[in-house]
Structure formats: C-alpha cells, structure tokens
Amino acid sequence: METEQIKETIEMISEENLDIRTITMGISLLDCVTGDTATTAKKVYAKITRVAAQLVPVADALSNEYGLPIVNKRIAVTPVALLAGADPHPDFLPIAHALDDAAQAIGVDLIGGYAALVANGCTPADTALMQSLPEALATTERVCAAVNVGSSRAGINMDAVAQMGETVKAIAAIDPVNAMKLVVFCNAVEDNPFMAGAFWGVSEGDVAISTGVSGPGVVQRAVAKLPNASFEVICETIKQTAFKVSRMGEFIGQAAAKRLGVPFNIVDLSLAPTPAPGDSVAEILETLGLSHVGTPGTTAALALLNDAVKKGGIMAAARVGGLSGAFIPVSEDRNMIEAAQAGHITLEKLEAMTAVCSVGLDMVAVPGDTPATTLAGMIADEAAIGMINNKTTAVRVIPVPGKTVGDTIEFGGLFGRAPIMPVNTGDASAFIGRGGRIPAPIHSFKN
Incomplete structure (x- = not known):
C-alpha cells in the first residue's frame, strides 16, 4: 500500500469507527442428525466446539496484528428445525441449550440458526421449533432465532405469520430483550453473517468463514x-x-x-x-x-x-x-x-x-x-x-x-x-x- 493509503486507513479506524463488525463461522450440522433430538444435541455441541475452537483466538490475533477492530465473533448453523425431522416427538430445548453451551465454551458472542424455513408450509418439526421459541430464548443467552415466512417464489405463509405474531408477543411477555434475538424474514438468505437472523443454509458447505464489514462513519x-x-x-x-x-x-x-x-x-x-x-x-x-x-x-x-x-x-x-x-x-x-x-x-x-x-x-x-x-x-x-x-x-x-x-x-x-x-x-x-x-x-x- 502507498503511504497515503495507509494513513487513510488508520484515520478510518481511529476517527471514523471503521471496523469488522463480525467474523462469522458457518457450520453445517446435518451430520449431527440421529433421529433423537437429545442425542442430536450432544453431537451438535461436540461438532461446534471442535470445529470452531480456534475462531476467537484467531480473530483476536488478527485484530491485534493489524490494529483493525473485530467487534463480534459469531457462529451460524444449519436451521435447527431440519435436525429433527426423523424424531416423532422433537424437543428442541436440548439443542437450544447445546448451542448456547457451545457458544459459551468457545467464547463467541452469538450463535444463530435456531431457525425454521416455512415459506411454503410447516413440517411437525417446524411447528415444534416455533412453539419452543419463547422458552428457548428465555433460557439461553447467546442463541439467536429466525423464521422465514415467505419468498418471491412461494408466496407468504399467513398461518406462520399469525403464529409469529403470537410468538413475538409471548417472547416479549417474558422479557422484551429476548425479542431482540428473533427475526422474521421473507426471502431469507443462506449466507448472512449478521445477527440475529444468521443461519447456515443447506446449499452451503460443511464449514466456512464470512465477514460482515461496517463503516457508516x-x-x-x-x-x-x-x-x-x-x-x-x-x-x-x-x-x-x-x-x-x-x-x-x-x-x-x-x-x-x-x-x-x-x-x-x-x-x-x-x-x-x-x-x-x-x-x-x-x-x-x-x-x-x-x-x-x-x-x-x-x-x-x-x-x-x-x-x-x-x-x-x-x-x-x-x-x-x-x-x-x-x-x-x-x-x-x-x-x-x-x-x-x-x-x-x-x-x-x-x-x-x-x-x-x-x-x-x-x-x-x-x-x-x-x-x-x-x-x-x-x-x-x-x-x-x-x-x-x-x-x-x-x-x-x-x-x-x-x-x-x-x-x-x-x-x-x-x-x-x-x-x-x-x-x-x-x-x-x-x-x-x-x-x-x-x-x-x-x-x-x-x-
């Protein structure tokens, strides 16, 4: 870089709030599916803590080396509703707690993907996950949730929209802060690194890194x-x-x-x-x-x-x-x-x-x-x-x-x-x- 460019970048960081808003690791959990959500939850915790063990140390090292603030370290996972399709009576709370425990163990700020994709209809697992949202968000600290209720290709699932109105109300009744951790989407994207709506889509690979940059200043x-x-x-x-x-x-x-x-x-x-x-x-x-x-x-x-x-x-x-x-x-x-x-x-x-x-x-x-x-x-x-x-x-x-x-x-x-x-x-x-x-x-x- 030329001297002027280096000077300009330093000014952006020190005076204009330039930062890397997030480094987000996307992790597929499809290989954790067992047919029993309690067993799946154990595999979820094991995979996240293994694959993402060095995410925070690496991000901190890069921030120190280059003097560029990296504000958040985050994880996005496969939409959790997809992990329980083979379980006739899915209980998603063990998975929510496994996600939260894994996030705390490796030191990331937030973990997203407690999600259901219901633009064209709901499976029993989708319905069970949506019903679990108030308790899941009330009993975890770092878990973020998303529900995609529509798309340009499928239209809008108004049954899911009605349910999400009730769900948002129920979440906020426990603690309005919990409502910050839920996003209701139309046309949700599979590679979004920003919370609270991040999840790792099924068309993505096993694991990858994405960054979210900011710089309004x-x-x-x-x-x-x-x-x-x-x-x-x-x-x-x-x-x-x-x-x-x-x-x-x-x-x-x-x-x-x-x-x-x-x-x-x-x-x-x-x-x-x-x-x-x-x-x-x-x-x-x-x-x-x-x-x-x-x-x-x-x-x-x-x-x-x-x-x-x-x-x-x-x-x-x-x-x-x-x-x-x-x-x-x-x-x-x-x-x-x-x-x-x-x-x-x-x-x-x-x-x-x-x-x-x-x-x-x-x-x-x-x-x-x-x-x-x-x-x-x-x-x-x-x-x-x-x-x-x-x-x-x-x-x-x-x-x-x-x-x-x-x-x-x-x-x-x-x-x-x-x-x-x-x-x-x-x-x-x-x-x-x-x-x-x-x-x-x-x-x-x-x-």
Whole structure:
C-alpha cells in the first residue's frame, strides 16, 4: 500500500469507527442428525466446539496484528428445525441449550440458526421449533432465532405469520430483550453473517468463514466533504469509500480462513450502525441534505446510499453475499433514535424505507398492549414488500410490557435504546384470521 493509503486507513479506524463488525463461522450440522433430538444435541455441541475452537483466538490475533477492530465473533448453523425431522416427538430445548453451551465454551458472542424455513408450509418439526421459541430464548443467552415466512417464489405463509405474531408477543411477555434475538424474514438468505437472523443454509458447505464489514462513519465523513456536489459525484464517492471498507473485510476474512484451515465464503458489505457518535446511517442521509431522517426525500436518499454501497463493495471482494447494503435499526442508530423520539419518523415511513434498504423494520419498540394480530400485520406487510420486490425483508419488533408511546427501553451496548413508537390502532384480526397462503406474484414464474 502507498503511504497515503495507509494513513487513510488508520484515520478510518481511529476517527471514523471503521471496523469488522463480525467474523462469522458457518457450520453445517446435518451430520449431527440421529433421529433423537437429545442425542442430536450432544453431537451438535461436540461438532461446534471442535470445529470452531480456534475462531476467537484467531480473530483476536488478527485484530491485534493489524490494529483493525473485530467487534463480534459469531457462529451460524444449519436451521435447527431440519435436525429433527426423523424424531416423532422433537424437543428442541436440548439443542437450544447445546448451542448456547457451545457458544459459551468457545467464547463467541452469538450463535444463530435456531431457525425454521416455512415459506411454503410447516413440517411437525417446524411447528415444534416455533412453539419452543419463547422458552428457548428465555433460557439461553447467546442463541439467536429466525423464521422465514415467505419468498418471491412461494408466496407468504399467513398461518406462520399469525403464529409469529403470537410468538413475538409471548417472547416479549417474558422479557422484551429476548425479542431482540428473533427475526422474521421473507426471502431469507443462506449466507448472512449478521445477527440475529444468521443461519447456515443447506446449499452451503460443511464449514466456512464470512465477514460482515461496517463503516457508516467513513461514508458520512466522505459525503460531508462534498456539501455542494451533484448526486453523480456523491454516488461515485460512496462507491469508492465502500470499496475501501469492503477490501478490509476481504483481507481479514481471507486471513482468518487461511489460519483456520477452512474456506472463505463471502463479505457482507452492509453499513451497520451503532449508538456511538459518528456511526449512524441516518446521519449519512442527513448529511446528504435532509434536516432529519424522515423528511420527504429520505427514501430516495437511502436508495442512493444502498445502491452505491453495493456497487462499490462488489468490486472489492471475490464474493459478496449476505444482506449487503444499509441497515436502519432504530435502537442501534443514534440519529434514528433521536428522530423517533422527536416524532420525525414513523413506522409507516420506516416501512417505505425498507423497500430500498437491506432488511426491514428492525429493532423497533412498540407499546406492550399492541395486539398479536397487529404484530402479525406488520410482519405480513414487510413480507409483501420482500415478495413483490424479490428482496430480503424482515421484522424485529419488540412489544414492551407496561410501556407506551413516549417511554424508552434501554438495551445497552451495541443494541442502544429504543423509544416506544406509536402503532396504527386499526384492527387486522379478521385479515390475519383468514389463514392459508398469499400466492407468489406472477413475475416469480420464470422457468
């Protein structure tokens, strides 16, 4: 690297919050299936602790050697519902505890894959896993869960949507913090390294390393230097910045994979914010010229940002995957929190923004008395956006018992704090109660 490039990279790390947000090891657990979930759980623990034993030491060594923060070390595993298809009476709690114990034993922050893929229907194992979610998330510390309820190819499983509305309500009734660990998807991807929705798809290999990079502060600083530039210049600047950020993720991922003796999979080049000052996606949008996020023009600004990040990042890595783009979690983004508290941004505006960003309604806190059918309606709306637009969408909503609009819930750390946002008081119960499936759109038939 030239001297100027080295200096630039050091400034990104020290002043602009550049980091590797996660190194995630994907592990297939299909070879752990025995037909008895209790026995399977023992094999799950044994494989994870064997295969991932050196993940944290290698990540720490790379971080120390290159001076680049690696914020999280994580594991994603095969969707757990697939591990119990041969068990006539599956009990998933032993597997949930095996995942949690393995994550603690090797020192990773989170482990994802307590998941069911039910876009086109539910097996008995899928149903059992979804029913186990409240207790599983209440009795584990590091386990993250996901349920994929729809896809552009299959449509939306509205029976599963209704069940997930009830499930989210039941999870939050025990402890609203547990609801942070569940994501409900449409068009979930198989190689996502970001939590809480990560899992290791059945088309992936036995084990591999992926990285998730971040850098909202780097992009914001670059945009701030061009106060009067045209959109063409802004887009080119974001592309060049995303290239540099993603290159770091490729470098660290390749180095980690080599030391661990496993394949390198993908770089997820998402802009993932934190509550820290100067690490906000919403601040990028405001730097583009909006008085605050939520102002008319916000969706257009987010579309510009998301597309430019993808275009720049995809040239920096051998393989790009995961979600890749800009995240807009409310509680994890300092400027988004402030906008929500001031009433500048609503759930309806957030929903519009999810049509052009990486995921969906993310880390949104709502009043504790929000009906389960309303939660299901929010999930259905996001799934419809994903299905029609052939993109990944998701909902991570947190109904907070005993709290109402104007209150705040504190999560701490990277999870930040969430103002309780108002929810439309209309009744969706008759719509959700119809059951069945919303068919796939006509443009899904491409064979």
